[in-house]
Amino acid sequence: MLDQIPAQDLKYVGRETARIDAVEKLTGRATYVSDMAVPGMLFARVKTSPHARAKILSIDTSAARAIPGVRAVVTGKDLEYKLGLYVVDKDILARDEVRHFGEAVAAVAADTLETAQKAVEAIQIDYEVLEPVLHPKDALKEDAPLVHPDLGSYSYMEAAFTPKPGTNIANHTRLRKGDLERGFASSEWIIDREYTNPSVQHVPMETHVAIVQWSAGDQVQIWSSAQSPFTLRNLFCIAFGLPHRNVRVQIPYVGGGFGGKAGIGIEPLVAVLSRAAGGRPVKLTATREEEFSLLPCRSQLTYRIKTGISREGKILAQQMTMYWDSGAYADYAVNVTRASGYSAGGPYEIPNAAVDAYTVYTNKPFGTAYRGFGHVEFFWGLERHMDLIAQAIGMDPLEFRLKNTLKPGSVTLTGEKITSHTGDIDKCLTKAAEMIRYGEVSPEEEALAARSGKKIGKAVVGLHKAPAMPPFTATTVIIKMNEDGSVTANISLIDYGQGTYTAVAQMIAERLGFPLERVKVAFESDTDRDPYDWQTVASKGLLLSGNAAILAAEDLLRNAYNDAAQVLRANVIDLDHDSEGIFVRHREEERVSFRQLAIGYAYPNGNAIGGPLVGVGRYIAQGLTHLNKETGQGLPALDWTYGAHGMIVAVDPETGEYDVLKVASVFDAGRVINPGAFRGQAIGGMLQGLGTATVEGYIYDQKGHLLNPSFTDNKIPTSRDLPLEVETFGVECPQLDGPYGARGVGEHSMISVAAALGNAIQRASGAELTHMPLRFEDVWRALNRKEPVDNWITKSPRGSCKSAPEIGKYQCD
Incomplete structure (x- = not known):
């Protein structure tokens, strides 16, 4: 199996390879x-x-x-x-x-x-x-104006979504697992908290x-x-x-x-x-201002999480309610809601759970897909919640996470059983902790703190995501051999910066045994000329298109072998090939070159056989199902990618100003196809996540006017905003059905970055933050807040709870 090939036996997969579109883009020759x-x-x-x-x-x-x-x-x-x-x-x-x-x-x-x-x-x-109506909670009130009074007459995808006519609910995703009431009744602590984040803009360089x-x-x-x-x-x-x-x-x-x-x-x-x-x-x-208001954005989210914890620190029950702000139209927001619903618990085992995720119409620019597909938003709340739980029960946050992670034999919210091939979240968490020297302060950090007066805080957070796509998601790759024995692959997955075409070229070269320079993946997709692909979303491109590319390479070789068998008067089973041609395995001098076979083989007398060599690879997601609308049970996820971020910050305890000193990002990629592209994805997504965490967000007045529809007042980070130190690492637990064991990491680098920042700031300064972005003034306000944020530990079945902020913990009698 390709996923089991040792790394040392691979020539192109897993090796640093220059992006195949680099020269065109750097020289300005690429046409947009x-x-x-x-x-x-x-x-x-x-x-x-x-x-x-x-x-x-x-x-x-x-x-x-x-x-x-x-x-x-x-x-x-x-x-x-x-x-x-x-x-x-x-x-x-x-x-x-x-x-x-x-x-x-x-x-x-x-x-x-x-x-x-x-x-x-x-x-x-x-x-x-x-x-x-401007907030999803207001839109759910009985007297709220209806954004779509005719919702009941609209057509929709009935297998997956549930609009509620006569309301502002465009979709309700519902999941139930175990016995929630029994779980809470058995809990030593119950922690209940709400987290929010605003809409943000995608800000592609090309509008x-x-x-x-x-x-x-x-x-x-x-x-x-x-x-x-x-x-x-x-x-x-x-x-x-x-x-x-x-x-x-x-x-x-x-x-x-x-x-x-x-x-x-x-x-x-x-x-x-x-x-x-x-x-x-x-x-x-579109103008840049139109990108902010005419065109879609990422949805705002309000996320309420109530968690029951045992005396030993195990999660016993969790109730999760999400209010997704769809804006004026449903677009992708209903599917974001669906994906966030079945992923809502994160990479943690929760035996008793209830999820209600609502997509709610409001009078704001509409929400759509955004890198992370809802996970950036809800992991802000979930991973902040994990730290606050650990704080409440007096346990180290990393220890608490490791005690509750999904492991082989665990069952997800939708009933999927985790295996040893799903990935390893524990390795990601422990590696991230190691990379930031979690639990200790280095001499350099001590010197910085002494010099600046800032406090050092460290945090480790987890994440997971699977491709959010219909069960029937499919793709095709066609490989054509050129007259000189090189090949061109046609593909309709769009490479708009993620580097997938380079990875696909590496996998084709690996499977064919050709030099990488003889493999071209054609840019400029055309529905009249190129084979079908569902969409370029969901971090599914590498897995689906990679598998299709391997199948296309094998199909091309199969056709070439059939032609060569006739030319060499040999059985196909006795043939082998190298980069130049096909030969009889036990008589290598008897061979025919790929050049000779490429467009049909011609005998000396003019007779010909075969024809142009083409390989077709088709791949469709295997075994996925729609979710039961009442329980949420089913198989929605093709594969899970786990990851973790470790972060070090220095916070001024007087002003709330902070510096991000280091981010360490770890992802279980199954197998890293191209280390350079992996690092680029990790760093780029992390910086994009920091933008979400620190400065980005739509601001409206009470009449729904967007007050910051440009870069003047809606900033994004630049390369100058990178942390002082960035480190990445790829854990490799091969995905059984992944191409050479790989799974996607395109969206994951952005997920949980905000939570890592919020947790590290609190560890350094004590500032409790439940809304992002986390601007310096927000930290300052939190530091100077006279009253607790809210009564976030409810009465426990075993006693009453009280806050003890002077010792940084919350206790139950």
């Missing part, structure tokens, strides 16, 4: 949709709503249409199409009512960008402003951009910065009632996505502008 221009192309701009909730009384486009160079103007009344990935609830342009600040209300296509902008400004819209041409005969050509060409095509065809053969989607290089470009975005709007302009191609490039 942002760079593209099509003959006859028009430029689009969008008129957006200044209100969070309002009725549209009238739209006057006459002045815009009269401007020379304006070729098309469209409004919602012209468009009866509905969009939606899992719940079909969104109009291309707002009709009758706007549901969030920044929503698209009208759009223009013109000869120049300046003309389009002038025309948009000339459109006059009268609104009747309505009171918005959303699309060029669409709607030609005669309803032939539609789309060039987009999207992550998932086939999902984009499918949703587009469903919305417009077009046959799939009529729509072609091409994806060149993409300048980042992080989930924000995973489904369908601006393409339908650009398409209707093209159609209205007589079939001329139209290009729309």
